[in-house]
C-alpha cells in the first residue's frame with residue numbers, strides 16, 4: 341500500500357527536494373504531507389511538485405517550535421496516521437562562540453533538537469500502537485564530528501544523534517525503524533543564510549586573532565569546500581528515498597562518501613587525539629596538507645562520480 345510520509349521544513353532545500361521526489365515516485369508508493377512553518381513560502385514547492393500537487397502531495401502548516409501546530413497538523417490526517425516522519429527542519433549557525441547570544445543558541449536548539457522531540461512525542465504513540473513506522477532525521481556529519489566554529493550547531497546535531505540512538509532500541513521493539521541521515525555540505529538556502537550572517541557578523545565580541553582565523557582561514561576554506569564537495573539537495577533526497585524504501589534501514593546513513601574517512605578517524609581512536617590533531621594541523625599548521633587533502637578529495641569525487 342501507499343505510505344504516508346510527513347516531511348518538515350519543505351519550503352526550501354533538502355525538505356523541498358525530499359517532498360517533491362517522494363510525490364513524483366513512479367511507483368506511487370507515497371502520500372506526502374509536505375509541511376512548512378510559513379505557507380506564504382509554498383511557491384517553490386508547488387512548482388517542484390508539478391502535477392503531483394494535491395494528488396500525491398499536500399501542503400500543510402507546521403512549525404517545529406510549536407506543539408499545538410504539530411498536533412493540529414497530525415490531527416488533520418486520516419487516523420492521524422504517519423507511516424514515515426522525515427524530521428528535516430533545521431537552522432545553522434557558525435562563528436566564534438563569544439559573538440553568539442545565548443538566546444540565538446536556544447532558538448537553534450528549539451528548532452534542531454526540541455523540534456524533533458516534539459514531533460516524535462506526537463507520532464510515536466500511534467506508531468507503537470500500529471507496530472510500524474519509520475523515523476527519519478536529517479542530522480549531519482557534524483552530528484558525529486564537531487568542526488571548527490560550528491560549536492552550537494554541532495552540539496544540536498549531537499543531541500539529535502544521542503536522542504535517536506537511544507530511542508532506536510525501544511522503537512525497534514515496536515517494529516519502528518530509526519534512521520539518521522548525515523549529509524556533508526549541501527548547497528541550499530542554509531549555506532547562503534549562514535554565510536550571509538557570517539559576513540555581517542559583529543566580531544567585536546572576540547579577540548583579533550580569533551576574528552582573523554574565522555574571516556581569513558575558516559570562511560574562505562569552508563566556501564571552497566561547499567563549492568567543491570557540496571551535494572545538491574536532489575542528491576540527498578534521492579538517498580533519503582532509498583533509506584525510506586530500504587527493508588532494513590540503517591541507523592545511520594552518510595550521503596557523502598568523502599566524509600566517511602572523517603568518521604573512521606573518530607572511531608579509530610577513543611582518546612580523541614587523532615581527529616583533534618588532524619583538524620588542528622589541517623587548520624593551523626599546513627596549508628599545503630590542507631590543499632593536498634582538497635586535491636585528493638576532488639580526485640576521489642571524480643572517481644566516485646563514475647561508479
Ligand code: NAD
Pocket residue numbers: 348349350351352353354355376377402403404405428429430431432451455478479480481522523524525526527528529530531573
Ligand atoms: P534550508 O534552510 O533550505 O531548509 C531548512 C528548512 O527548515 C527551511 O525551509 C526553514 O524554513 C525550515 N524551518 C526552520 N525552522 C523551522 C520551524 N520552526 N518549523 C518548520 N520549519 C522550519 O536548509 P537545508 O540545507 O535544506 O536544511 C535541511 C536540514 O538539513 C537541516 O536540518 C540541516 O541542519 C540539515 N543539513 C544541511 C546541510 C547543508 O549543508 N545544507 C548539511 C547537513 C545537514
